[in-house]
Amino acid sequence: MPKVLFVIGVGPGSPSYLTDAAKEAIRRSQYIVGYRYTLSTIESIIDRSRQKIFEVTMKTQEGIYTKVYDAMQDGECCTVPFTGDASFSESEVVDRLLQIFGEENVEIIPGISSIQVAAAKSRVPIDKSLVVTFHVTGDIEQKKQDLLKAVSDGKSVILLPRPWPNDPAKHFMQSDIARFLRKSDINTGGLKVWVFEHLTTDKETIFRGNVSDLEGRDFSDLSVMVIDQVERKTYLEFN
Numbered sequence: 001m002p003k004v005l006f007v008i009g010v011g012p013g014s015p016s017y018l019t020d021a022a023k024e025a026i027r028r029s030q031y032i033v034g035y036r037y038t039l040s041t042i043e044s045i046i047d048r049s050r051q052k053i054f055e056v057t058m059k060t061q062e063g064i065y066t067k068v069y070d071a072m073q074d075g076e077c078c079t080v081p082f083t084g085d086a087s088f089s090e091s092e093v094v095d096r097l098l099q100i101f102g103e104e105n106v107e108i109i110p111g112i113s114s115i116q117v118a119a120a121k122s123r124v125p126i127d128k129s130l131v132v133t134f135h136v137t138g139d140i141e142q143k144k145q146d147l148l149k150a151v152s153d154g155k156s157v158i159l160l161p162r163p164w165p166n167d168p169a170k171h172f173m174q175s176d177i178a179r180f181l182r183k184s185d186i187n188t189g190g191l192k193v194w195v196f197e198h199l200t201t202d203k204e205t206i207f208r209g210n211v212s213d214l215e216g217r218d219f220s221d222l223s224v225m226v227i228d229q230v231e232r233k234t235y236l237e238f239n
């Protein structure tokens with residue numbers, strides 16, 4: 001029997017976005033390893049008297065994932081919870097977990113992404129949008145060009161910005177995005193935007209305005225931005 005890993009999405013904050021499948025994976029696990037924010041979302045399901053819980057940070061995660069893997073007995077299960085959906089904007093970590101546990105021993109259980117909640121609240125369909133994450137450590141130049149092309153083509157965009165507190169040059173938050181679009185000859189004064197912070201939690205806020213309003217304005221790291229260029233079209237138009 002191999003060591004089994006459940007990579008689960010737990011929704012963007014509120015436990016009410018947690019699926020029964022994710023809860024079942026947690027209950028089956030002897031080990032739970034996650035970031036503080038994600039562990040707090042599943043706190044009510046964890047049993048600290050029976051399960052071994054490890055909190056990780058970007059700095060400690062490599063050591064803890066390998067330590068837990070080594071400590072596990074054959075047939076035991078570990079859950080690593082991710083905010084939102086584990087298949088969106090998490091691949092730098094998920095890819096490492098697939099390496100450690102072996103692809104065939106990992107089950108990925110989808111969750112509800114912050115992107116989906118932002119789409120629902122702005123009523124901007126995901127299938128009519130460019131969906132892009134800047135929340136990566138790798139290079140984002142191609143993604144910036146994709147953003148520019150989508151906006152120029154009249155598409156909506158649902159995006160995660162990039163917070164980088166220790167290096168302002170790598171920061172690509174709402175204000176930087178607005179400036180980038182303006183400098184690329186986009187009329188940001190006529191471009192509708194939403195910014196959602198702390199979605200599904202009691203700190204949730206919604207900003208609505210034009211992209212030009214974002215310049216010089218700070219938002220939380222925990223935010224999703226939606227550039228809204230949707231044209232509504234119902235099935236009546238296709239009859």
Ligand SMILES: C[S@@+](CC[C@H](N)C(=O)[O-])C[C@H]1O[C@@H](n2cnc3c(N)ncnc32)[C@H](O)[C@@H]1O
Nearest residue numbers: 012013083084085113114160198199221222223
């Ligand atoms: C590493 S990415 C993970 C995205 C996640 N896998 C998802 O599907 O939502 C982290 C970023 O997701 C966004 N995010 C996650 N939870 C959020 C929330 N409750 N409200 C707003 N944005 C959130 C923020 O942009 C945050 O910096």
